[in-house]
Amino acid sequence: MLMRVRLPGGAITPAGIRAVAEVAERFGSGTVELTARANLQIRGLRPSDVRAAAAHLVGHGLADADPARDARRDVVGPPLAGHDPTELADIGALVTDVARHQVAAPGLEGLPPKFCVVIDGGGVASVRGVPADVAMGAVRTVEGGIVVQLELGRPLDDNDGSVACIPLAEVEPVVVAAARRCAQQGERMAELVERIGRAELLGSLTTGIAIRWASAPRPRVADAPIGAVAHARADQVNLGAAPLLGRTSPAALRSVAALVEVTNARVRCTPWRGIVLLGVARADQATAIAALARVGFSPDPADPTHLVSACVGLLGCASSRADTGRAARALLDAPGVLTGRIHLSGCEKRCGANAERVVVAADDGTFEIGAP
Numbered sequence: 001m002l003m004r005v006r007l008p009g010g011a012i013t014p015a016g017i018r019a020v021a022e023v024a025e026r027f028g029s030g031t032v033e034l035t036a037r038a039n040l041q042i043r044g045l046r047p048s049d050v051r052a053a054a055a056h057l058v059g060h061g062l063a064d065a066d067p068a069r070d071a072r073r074d075v076v077g078p079p080l081a082g083h084d085p086t087e088l089a090d091i092g093a094l095v096t097d098v099a100r101h102q103v104a105a106p107g108l109e110g111l112p113p114k115f116c117v118v119i120d121g122g123g124v125a126s127v128r129g130v131p132a133d134v135a136m137g138a139v140r141t142v143e144g145g146i147v148v149q150l151e152l153g154r155p156l157d158d159n160d161g162s163v164a165c166i167p168l169a170e171v172e173p174v175v176v177a178a179a180r181r182c183a184q185q186g187e188r189m190a191e192l193v194e195r196i197g198r199a200e201l202l203g204s205l206t207t208g209i210a211i212r213w214a215s216a217p218r219p220r221v222a223d224a225p226i227g228a229v230a231h232a233r234a235d236q237v238n239l240g241a242a243p244l245l246g247r248t249s250p251a252a253l254r255s256v257a258a259l260v261e262v263t264n265a266r267v268r269c270t271p272w273r274g275i276v277l278l279g280v281a282r283a284d285q286a287t288a289i290a291a292l293a294r295v296g297f298s299p300d301p302a303d304p305t306h307l308v309s310a311c312v313g314l315l316g317c318a319s320s321r322a323d324t325g326r327a328a329r330a331l332l333d334a335p336g337v338l339t340g341r342i343h344l345s346g347c348e349k350r351c352g353a354n355a356e357r358v359v360v361a362a363d364d365g366t367f368e369i370g371a372p
């Protein structure tokens, strides 16, 4: 079985990382995956161990004791929030609050399990391209104020027309209203949009809120934070790194936890299946980068492994037609083929795909990549 550890905004402590490593080691196959929603997944649990594994995670504050309520905690935020000199708004606390509200708000009992909220703060490492039921992103108005663009059932950057903007203070009520609507109908937001219509749905979820309209979306800035990224403080730096295909081990996770502590940094998972250490002293930068590389988290922005992602494939999914991991490695071994981000999917469901290019396995288990 698979156990998903939801981390609103990707935030986790060193103690939390160790707890995940322990569960993976004691109850799982030893593989831990970083996901496209900045969560962690523990693979290979026996059904008889799920209760004990869940209790361990709940005891460390990594999950709600009620699995149905826990499933509402999928809130993706910018991994550099609060540490990014380019962000328009530090929405780190807002992301946490929205997740807490989602768990506690009444009337959300029927919320579809994969319901996801994305909130972007307008800085680098933008999450505006991450698929969501409710997508929001801070932008600056022509008068210099900050408002939040709102999109339903698709990423913010998929909108090429007018985007509704709401005040920052209305983010939480709108998210809860949207979630309640999905819960009442038992449908994902994209299905509601299809059935009811985007404008009507938007109007009903923002009744009483003063909406502005932005004529064009903000350009997509979706580079994963890999290597050294500027910090809000000049004497510190953010360090991003990611393992091949987002797969790691308990031992590597423990090393990451120790590194976070020794550098006095904070850590978040990213929607690009990696991590970022926030606020590392510049004096520790080289040592920390070397330590990340040693445990399989590549901190090299030029490393082509960052261009390839894949669903679990035959390794852990009965629906897969292909060994996606093997195909991804073959792709990395073929010189000159990779020209941009690509995601390999074992079937049409496209789990965890957040690259611009998604290739689905053919019936014979092969992938048609085409010429570079």
Ligand code: SF4
Binding pocket: 311, 312, 313, 317, 318, 319, 320, 321, 345, 346, 347, 348, 349, 350, 351
């Ligand atoms: S995309 Fe298909 S094959 Fe891959 S994990 Fe999802 S259901 Fe399985």
